[in-house]
Amino acid sequence: MMFSDAGGFTLDDIPTDEVDRQEGVRRPLADAVRDLVDATIRTTVPDDEVRAVQAEIEAAVARLRVSQVPGPRGIRYNGEGRSWSWGNAVVGAHNAIAPPLVIHHDPSGVATSDVVLGAAYEGPPGLVHGGVTALLLDHLMGETASGFAKVTMTGTLTMRYRRGTPLGALHLEGRIDREEGRKVYVVASIGDADGPTVEADGVFIVPRWAADLEETR
Protein backbone atom coordinates (compact mmCIF):
# COMPACT_ATOMS: atom_id res chain seq x y z
CA MET A 1 0.00 0.00 0.00
CA MET A 2 1.29 3.47 -0.80
CA PHE A 3 0.04 7.05 -0.96
CA SER A 4 1.56 10.43 -1.72
CA ASP A 5 1.66 13.18 0.89
CA ALA A 6 1.77 16.96 0.35
CA GLY A 7 5.48 16.93 -0.57
CA GLY A 8 5.07 14.26 -3.24
CA PHE A 9 6.92 11.61 -1.25
CA THR A 10 5.36 8.15 -1.27
CA LEU A 11 4.86 5.99 1.82
CA ASP A 12 5.59 2.39 0.86
CA ASP A 13 5.22 -0.38 3.44
CA ILE A 14 8.14 -2.54 2.22
CA PRO A 15 10.29 -3.46 5.26
CA THR A 16 13.85 -2.02 5.32
CA ASP A 17 15.38 -5.52 4.94
CA GLU A 18 13.52 -6.04 1.69
CA VAL A 19 14.40 -2.53 0.40
CA ASP A 20 18.09 -3.27 1.08
CA ARG A 21 17.83 -6.68 -0.61
CA GLN A 22 16.18 -5.25 -3.77
CA GLU A 23 18.75 -2.45 -3.89
CA GLY A 24 21.57 -5.01 -3.61
CA VAL A 25 20.28 -6.99 -6.59
CA ARG A 26 19.66 -3.97 -8.84
CA ARG A 27 22.72 -1.86 -8.00
CA PRO A 28 25.18 -4.14 -9.91
CA LEU A 29 22.95 -3.87 -13.01
CA ALA A 30 23.13 -0.06 -12.83
CA ASP A 31 26.92 -0.30 -12.31
CA ALA A 32 27.18 -2.42 -15.48
CA VAL A 33 25.13 0.20 -17.36
CA ARG A 34 27.45 2.97 -16.07
CA ASP A 35 30.36 0.98 -17.47
CA LEU A 36 28.46 0.61 -20.76
CA VAL A 37 27.91 4.39 -20.99
CA ASP A 38 31.69 4.87 -20.74
CA ALA A 39 32.47 2.06 -23.22
CA THR A 40 29.94 3.48 -25.73
CA ILE A 41 31.71 6.85 -25.67
CA ARG A 42 35.24 5.43 -25.96
CA THR A 43 34.85 2.42 -28.28
CA THR A 44 36.56 2.29 -31.66
CA VAL A 45 35.43 -1.23 -32.68
CA PRO A 46 34.35 -1.72 -36.34
CA ASP A 47 30.90 -0.59 -37.53
CA ASP A 48 29.49 -4.14 -37.78
CA GLU A 49 30.46 -4.82 -34.18
CA VAL A 50 28.81 -1.55 -33.08
CA ARG A 51 25.58 -2.65 -34.82
CA ALA A 52 25.76 -6.14 -33.27
CA VAL A 53 26.21 -4.73 -29.75
CA GLN A 54 23.35 -2.27 -30.38
CA ALA A 55 21.05 -5.24 -31.16
CA GLU A 56 22.14 -6.93 -27.89
CA ILE A 57 21.34 -3.76 -25.91
CA GLU A 58 17.93 -3.41 -27.55
CA ALA A 59 17.17 -7.03 -26.60
CA ALA A 60 18.24 -6.32 -22.99
CA VAL A 61 15.94 -3.27 -22.87
CA ALA A 62 13.00 -5.39 -24.07
CA ARG A 63 13.65 -7.94 -21.31
CA LEU A 64 13.72 -5.24 -18.61
CA ARG A 65 10.56 -3.56 -19.92
CA VAL A 66 8.48 -6.76 -19.58
CA SER A 67 7.55 -5.39 -16.16
CA GLN A 68 8.19 -1.79 -15.09
CA VAL A 69 6.75 1.16 -13.18
CA PRO A 70 4.72 3.47 -15.47
CA GLY A 71 6.86 6.58 -14.91
CA PRO A 72 9.76 7.93 -12.86
CA ARG A 73 10.69 6.26 -9.56
CA GLY A 74 9.98 9.22 -7.24
CA ILE A 75 11.01 9.16 -3.57
CA ARG A 76 9.71 6.47 -1.24
CA TYR A 77 9.93 5.92 2.49
CA ASN A 78 8.69 3.32 4.95
CA GLY A 79 7.50 3.44 8.54
CA GLU A 80 10.97 2.54 9.79
CA GLY A 81 12.42 5.86 8.57
CA ARG A 82 14.22 4.32 5.56
CA SER A 83 13.83 6.41 2.38
CA TRP A 84 15.03 5.60 -1.13
CA SER A 85 15.16 7.52 -4.41
CA TRP A 86 16.61 4.93 -6.77
CA GLY A 87 16.09 7.05 -9.87
CA ASN A 88 17.61 10.32 -8.61
CA ALA A 89 19.89 11.95 -11.21
CA VAL A 90 22.71 12.51 -8.67
CA VAL A 91 22.40 9.93 -5.89
CA GLY A 92 20.10 7.28 -7.41
CA ALA A 93 21.74 3.84 -7.05
CA HIS A 94 19.77 2.52 -10.05
CA ASN A 95 20.34 5.54 -12.29
CA ALA A 96 23.39 5.12 -14.55
CA ILE A 97 23.46 8.90 -15.12
CA ALA A 98 24.20 9.43 -11.41
CA PRO A 99 27.87 8.85 -10.43
CA PRO A 100 26.14 8.13 -7.86
CA LEU A 101 27.21 10.64 -5.21
CA VAL A 102 27.48 9.27 -1.64
CA ILE A 103 27.16 12.13 0.86
CA HIS A 104 28.47 12.03 4.42
CA HIS A 105 27.13 14.34 7.11
CA ASP A 106 29.40 14.99 10.08
CA PRO A 107 27.94 16.04 13.43
CA SER A 108 29.13 19.65 12.97
CA GLY A 109 26.77 20.01 9.97
CA VAL A 110 29.41 19.74 7.23
CA ALA A 111 28.45 17.54 4.25
CA THR A 112 31.21 15.97 2.16
CA SER A 113 31.47 13.63 -0.79
CA ASP A 114 34.33 12.06 -2.74
CA VAL A 115 33.69 10.99 -6.30
CA VAL A 116 35.66 9.95 -9.39
CA LEU A 117 34.31 11.35 -12.68
CA GLY A 118 35.23 9.75 -16.02
CA ALA A 119 34.71 10.36 -19.74
CA ALA A 120 30.90 10.63 -19.47
CA TYR A 121 31.15 13.87 -17.46
CA GLU A 122 33.44 15.75 -19.88
CA GLY A 123 32.86 19.29 -21.13
CA PRO A 124 36.05 21.07 -22.25
CA PRO A 125 38.75 18.57 -23.29
CA GLY A 126 39.93 16.59 -20.22
CA LEU A 127 37.81 18.69 -17.87
CA VAL A 128 34.52 18.12 -16.06
CA HIS A 129 31.60 19.89 -17.77
CA GLY A 130 30.91 23.10 -15.82
CA GLY A 131 27.23 22.16 -15.69
CA VAL A 132 28.09 18.81 -14.10
CA THR A 133 29.87 20.61 -11.25
CA ALA A 134 26.67 22.68 -10.87
CA LEU A 135 24.55 19.50 -10.89
CA LEU A 136 26.58 17.86 -8.10
CA LEU A 137 26.90 21.04 -6.02
CA ASP A 138 23.15 21.73 -6.28
CA HIS A 139 22.41 18.30 -4.83
CA LEU A 140 25.04 18.43 -2.07
CA MET A 141 23.85 21.92 -1.04
CA GLY A 142 20.21 20.84 -0.98
CA GLU A 143 21.09 17.95 1.32
CA THR A 144 23.24 20.27 3.45
CA ALA A 145 20.33 22.70 3.80
CA SER A 146 17.79 20.04 4.63
CA GLY A 147 20.23 18.30 7.01
CA PHE A 148 18.24 15.08 6.62
CA ALA A 149 15.48 16.62 8.74
CA LYS A 150 14.08 19.79 7.21
CA VAL A 151 12.30 20.05 3.84
CA THR A 152 13.90 22.75 1.65
CA MET A 153 13.59 23.90 -1.97
CA THR A 154 16.34 25.65 -3.93
CA GLY A 155 15.72 29.40 -4.16
CA THR A 156 18.85 30.74 -5.86
CA LEU A 157 22.22 29.20 -6.59
CA THR A 158 25.40 31.02 -7.64
CA MET A 159 28.52 29.27 -8.99
CA ARG A 160 31.92 30.94 -9.32
CA TYR A 161 34.26 29.08 -11.65
CA ARG A 162 37.86 29.54 -10.39
CA ARG A 163 39.60 27.21 -12.86
CA GLY A 164 38.89 24.08 -14.88
CA THR A 165 37.89 20.96 -12.91
CA PRO A 166 40.00 17.99 -14.09
CA LEU A 167 38.30 14.63 -14.70
CA GLY A 168 39.32 12.14 -11.98
CA ALA A 169 39.12 12.18 -8.17
CA LEU A 170 37.16 15.14 -6.75
CA HIS A 171 36.04 16.31 -3.33
CA LEU A 172 32.85 18.20 -2.49
CA GLU A 173 32.12 20.05 0.73
CA GLY A 174 29.13 22.07 1.92
CA ARG A 175 27.99 23.76 5.13
CA ILE A 176 25.20 25.99 6.38
CA ASP A 177 26.46 29.58 6.56
CA ARG A 178 23.41 31.02 8.37
CA GLU A 179 19.62 30.79 8.69
CA GLU A 180 17.12 33.67 8.54
CA GLY A 181 13.44 32.78 9.06
CA ARG A 182 12.54 30.23 6.39
CA LYS A 183 15.80 30.87 4.46
CA VAL A 184 18.86 28.64 4.82
CA TYR A 185 22.15 30.00 3.34
CA VAL A 186 24.59 27.30 2.21
CA VAL A 187 28.18 27.57 0.92
CA ALA A 188 29.96 24.75 -0.90
CA SER A 189 32.83 23.88 -3.21
CA ILE A 190 34.08 21.16 -5.51
CA GLY A 191 37.77 20.67 -6.24
CA ASP A 192 40.77 18.41 -6.70
CA ALA A 193 43.94 17.77 -4.65
CA ASP A 194 45.08 21.35 -5.37
CA GLY A 195 41.94 22.91 -3.82
CA PRO A 196 38.56 24.25 -4.95
CA THR A 197 37.83 24.72 -8.65
CA VAL A 198 34.22 25.91 -8.29
CA GLU A 199 32.70 27.72 -5.30
CA ALA A 200 28.98 28.06 -4.78
CA ASP A 201 26.46 29.69 -2.50
CA GLY A 202 22.76 29.07 -2.37
CA VAL A 203 19.61 30.16 -0.65
CA PHE A 204 17.26 27.31 0.24
CA ILE A 205 13.68 27.93 1.33
CA VAL A 206 11.68 25.95 3.85
CA PRO A 207 8.18 25.81 2.26
CA ARG A 208 5.49 27.49 4.36
CA TRP A 209 3.60 24.20 4.83
CA ALA A 210 6.75 22.55 6.20
CA ALA A 211 7.55 25.49 8.49
CA ASP A 212 3.97 25.42 9.83
CA LEU A 213 4.29 21.67 10.39
CA GLU A 214 7.47 22.22 12.40
CA GLU A 215 5.81 24.83 14.63
CA THR A 216 3.02 22.42 15.54
CA ARG A 217 5.47 19.70 16.59
Add this chain to the structure above:
Amino acid sequence: MMFSDAGGFTLDDIPTDEVDRQEGVRRPLADAVRDLVDATIRTTVPDDEVRAVQAEIEAAVARLRVSQVPGPRGIRYNGEGRSWSWGNAVVGAHNAIAPPLVIHHDPSGVATSDVVLGAAYEGPPGLVHGGVTALLLDHLMGETASGFAKVTMTGTLTMRYRRGTPLGALHLEGRIDREEGRKVYVVASIGDADGPTVEADGVFIVPRWAADLEETR
Protein backbone atom coordinates in the same frame (compact mmCIF):
# COMPACT_ATOMS: atom_id res chain seq x y z
CA MET B 1 47.41 12.90 -37.71
CA MET B 2 46.28 15.07 -34.83
CA PHE B 3 47.67 17.60 -32.38
CA SER B 4 46.31 19.70 -29.54
CA ASP B 5 46.41 23.49 -29.65
CA ALA B 6 46.39 25.99 -26.76
CA GLY B 7 42.67 25.54 -26.04
CA GLY B 8 42.93 21.75 -25.79
CA PHE B 9 40.99 21.16 -29.02
CA THR B 10 42.40 18.49 -31.31
CA LEU B 11 42.85 18.90 -35.05
CA ASP B 12 41.94 15.60 -36.73
CA ASP B 13 42.21 15.23 -40.50
CA ILE B 14 39.17 12.95 -40.96
CA PRO B 15 37.04 14.37 -43.82
CA THR B 16 33.57 15.66 -42.85
CA ASP B 17 31.85 12.89 -44.85
CA GLU B 18 33.63 10.24 -42.79
CA VAL B 19 32.89 12.05 -39.47
CA ASP B 20 29.19 12.13 -40.41
CA ARG B 21 29.25 8.45 -41.40
CA GLN B 22 30.92 7.34 -38.13
CA GLU B 23 28.49 9.49 -36.13
CA GLY B 24 25.55 7.89 -37.99
CA VAL B 25 26.70 4.38 -37.07
CA ARG B 26 27.42 5.11 -33.41
CA ARG B 27 24.49 7.40 -32.57
CA PRO B 28 21.88 4.54 -32.60
CA LEU B 29 24.06 2.58 -30.14
CA ALA B 30 24.06 5.56 -27.75
CA ASP B 31 20.28 5.91 -28.23
CA ALA B 32 19.86 2.23 -27.25
CA VAL B 33 22.01 2.85 -24.13
CA ARG B 34 19.83 5.90 -23.24
CA ASP B 35 16.81 3.61 -23.46
CA LEU B 36 18.62 1.06 -21.26
CA VAL B 37 19.35 3.72 -18.60
CA ASP B 38 15.60 4.42 -18.42
CA ALA B 39 14.65 0.71 -18.39
CA THR B 40 17.20 -0.01 -15.62
CA ILE B 41 15.58 2.63 -13.41
CA ARG B 42 11.98 1.55 -14.08
CA THR B 43 12.20 -2.26 -14.33
CA THR B 44 10.43 -4.52 -11.85
CA VAL B 45 11.37 -7.89 -13.43
CA PRO B 46 12.35 -10.72 -11.04
CA ASP B 47 15.85 -10.82 -9.46
CA ASP B 48 17.06 -13.71 -11.64
CA GLU B 49 16.13 -11.79 -14.77
CA VAL B 50 17.96 -8.68 -13.47
CA ARG B 51 21.10 -10.81 -12.95
CA ALA B 52 20.79 -12.40 -16.42
CA VAL B 53 20.46 -8.99 -18.11
CA GLN B 54 23.42 -7.70 -16.06
CA ALA B 55 25.57 -10.54 -17.48
CA GLU B 56 24.47 -9.58 -21.02
CA ILE B 57 25.44 -5.94 -20.42
CA GLU B 58 28.84 -6.93 -19.02
CA ALA B 59 29.45 -9.04 -22.16
CA ALA B 60 28.47 -6.08 -24.37
CA VAL B 61 30.92 -3.82 -22.48
CA ALA B 62 33.73 -6.34 -23.04
CA ARG B 63 33.01 -6.39 -26.80
CA LEU B 64 33.12 -2.57 -27.02
CA ARG B 65 36.32 -2.34 -24.97
CA VAL B 66 38.27 -4.61 -27.40
CA SER B 67 39.31 -1.35 -29.06
CA GLN B 68 38.86 2.08 -27.47
CA VAL B 69 40.47 5.49 -26.97
CA PRO B 70 42.58 5.59 -23.76
CA GLY B 71 40.59 8.39 -22.07
CA PRO B 72 37.80 10.90 -22.67
CA ARG B 73 36.84 11.89 -26.22
CA GLY B 74 37.73 15.59 -26.03
CA ILE B 75 36.77 18.00 -28.82
CA ARG B 76 37.98 17.47 -32.38
CA TYR B 77 37.80 19.53 -35.53
CA ASN B 78 38.96 19.16 -39.11
CA GLY B 79 40.23 21.56 -41.75
CA GLU B 80 36.73 21.88 -43.23
CA GLY B 81 35.41 23.63 -40.10
CA ARG B 82 33.48 20.58 -38.82
CA SER B 83 33.92 20.02 -35.06
CA TRP B 84 32.62 17.17 -32.94
CA SER B 85 32.50 16.44 -29.19
CA TRP B 86 30.91 13.01 -29.12
CA GLY B 87 31.46 12.51 -25.39
CA ASN B 88 30.12 15.87 -24.15
CA ALA B 89 27.86 15.47 -21.07
CA VAL B 90 25.12 17.70 -22.55
CA VAL B 91 25.36 17.60 -26.36
CA GLY B 92 27.50 14.49 -27.01
CA ALA B 93 25.73 12.24 -29.53
CA HIS B 94 27.57 9.17 -28.18
CA ASN B 95 27.11 9.98 -24.50
CA ALA B 96 24.01 8.31 -23.01
CA ILE B 97 24.10 10.76 -20.09
CA ALA B 98 23.46 13.65 -22.51
CA PRO B 99 19.77 14.03 -23.55
CA PRO B 100 21.49 15.11 -26.00
CA LEU B 101 20.59 18.80 -26.30
CA VAL B 102 20.32 20.16 -29.87
CA ILE B 103 20.83 23.93 -29.86
CA HIS B 104 19.57 26.28 -32.57
CA HIS B 105 21.07 29.73 -33.07
CA ASP B 106 18.88 32.28 -34.83
CA PRO B 107 20.43 35.22 -36.69
CA SER B 108 19.40 37.67 -33.92
CA GLY B 109 21.70 35.84 -31.49
CA VAL B 110 19.02 33.93 -29.57
CA ALA B 111 19.84 30.28 -28.81
CA THR B 112 16.97 27.85 -28.22
CA SER B 113 16.55 24.16 -27.56
CA ASP B 114 13.59 21.82 -27.10
CA VAL B 115 14.11 18.64 -25.14
CA VAL B 116 12.06 15.91 -23.49
CA LEU B 117 13.41 14.71 -20.11
CA GLY B 118 12.37 11.36 -18.65
CA ALA B 119 12.86 9.31 -15.46
CA ALA B 120 16.68 9.52 -15.56
CA TYR B 121 16.59 13.29 -14.92
CA GLU B 122 14.35 13.20 -11.84
CA GLY B 123 15.08 15.00 -8.56
CA PRO B 124 11.95 15.74 -6.47
CA PRO B 125 9.12 13.31 -7.32
CA GLY B 126 7.90 13.91 -10.89
CA LEU B 127 10.16 16.94 -11.31
CA VAL B 128 13.46 17.55 -13.10
CA HIS B 129 16.43 17.61 -10.69
CA GLY B 130 17.30 21.27 -10.03
CA GLY B 131 20.93 20.49 -10.82
CA VAL B 132 19.94 19.07 -14.21
CA THR B 133 18.29 22.38 -15.14
CA ALA B 134 21.60 24.04 -14.11
CA LEU B 135 23.56 21.54 -16.23
CA LEU B 136 21.51 22.25 -19.36
CA LEU B 137 21.38 26.04 -18.82
CA ASP B 138 25.15 26.19 -18.23
CA HIS B 139 25.76 24.56 -21.60
CA LEU B 140 23.18 26.61 -23.53
CA MET B 141 24.53 29.85 -22.03
CA GLY B 142 28.13 28.91 -22.84
CA GLU B 143 27.16 28.32 -26.47
CA THR B 144 25.16 31.55 -26.49
CA ALA B 145 28.18 33.47 -25.20
CA SER B 146 30.60 31.91 -27.65
CA GLY B 147 28.11 32.29 -30.53
CA PHE B 148 29.94 29.55 -32.41
CA ALA B 149 32.80 31.99 -33.01
CA LYS B 150 34.35 33.27 -29.81
CA VAL B 151 36.07 31.15 -27.13
CA THR B 152 34.55 31.79 -23.68
CA MET B 153 34.84 30.24 -20.22
CA THR B 154 32.16 30.39 -17.53
CA GLY B 155 32.95 33.00 -14.87
CA THR B 156 29.86 33.04 -12.66
CA LEU B 157 26.41 31.55 -13.08
CA THR B 158 23.28 32.37 -11.02
CA MET B 159 20.08 30.31 -11.12
CA ARG B 160 16.74 31.50 -9.72
CA TYR B 161 14.27 28.67 -9.16
CA ARG B 162 10.73 30.00 -9.71
CA ARG B 163 8.83 26.70 -9.39
CA GLY B 164 9.38 22.98 -9.97
CA THR B 165 10.27 21.92 -13.52
CA PRO B 166 8.02 19.00 -14.56
CA LEU B 167 9.54 16.01 -16.35
CA GLY B 168 8.46 16.00 -20.03
CA ALA B 169 8.72 18.54 -22.85
CA LEU B 170 10.84 21.58 -21.99
CA HIS B 171 12.06 24.69 -23.80
CA LEU B 172 15.36 26.52 -23.23
CA GLU B 173 16.22 30.01 -24.44
CA GLY B 174 19.32 32.16 -24.04
CA ARG B 175 20.60 35.50 -25.37
CA ILE B 176 23.51 37.87 -24.87
CA ASP B 177 22.41 40.75 -22.61
CA ARG B 178 25.56 42.87 -23.08
CA GLU B 179 29.34 42.74 -23.54
CA GLU B 180 31.99 44.67 -21.57
CA GLY B 181 35.61 44.18 -22.60
CA ARG B 182 36.34 40.46 -22.32
CA LYS B 183 33.09 39.81 -20.39
CA VAL B 184 29.93 38.52 -22.06
CA TYR B 185 26.68 38.72 -19.99
CA VAL B 186 24.11 36.06 -20.89
CA VAL B 187 20.50 35.58 -19.68
CA ALA B 188 18.56 32.35 -20.14
CA SER B 189 15.63 30.29 -18.95
CA ILE B 190 14.20 26.78 -19.00
CA GLY B 191 10.49 26.11 -18.71
CA ASP B 192 7.39 24.25 -19.80
CA ALA B 193 4.24 25.25 -21.72
CA ASP B 194 3.24 27.52 -18.80
CA GLY B 195 6.48 29.57 -18.97
CA PRO B 196 9.89 29.68 -17.29
CA THR B 197 10.58 27.54 -14.21
CA VAL B 198 14.24 28.50 -13.77
CA GLU B 199 15.89 31.77 -14.85
CA ALA B 200 19.63 32.21 -15.06
CA ASP B 201 22.26 34.81 -15.75
CA GLY B 202 25.93 34.27 -16.31
CA VAL B 203 29.17 36.08 -16.93
CA PHE B 204 31.39 34.44 -19.53
CA ILE B 205 35.01 35.43 -20.01
CA VAL B 206 36.97 35.53 -23.26
CA PRO B 207 40.41 34.20 -22.23
CA ARG B 208 43.24 36.72 -22.75
CA TRP B 209 44.95 34.46 -25.32
CA ALA B 210 41.76 34.28 -27.37
CA ALA B 211 41.14 38.05 -27.13
CA ASP B 212 44.75 38.68 -28.25
CA LEU B 213 44.25 36.25 -31.14
CA GLU B 214 41.12 38.15 -32.23
CA GLU B 215 42.96 41.49 -32.23
CA THR B 216 45.61 40.13 -34.59
CA ARG B 217 43.05 38.92 -37.13
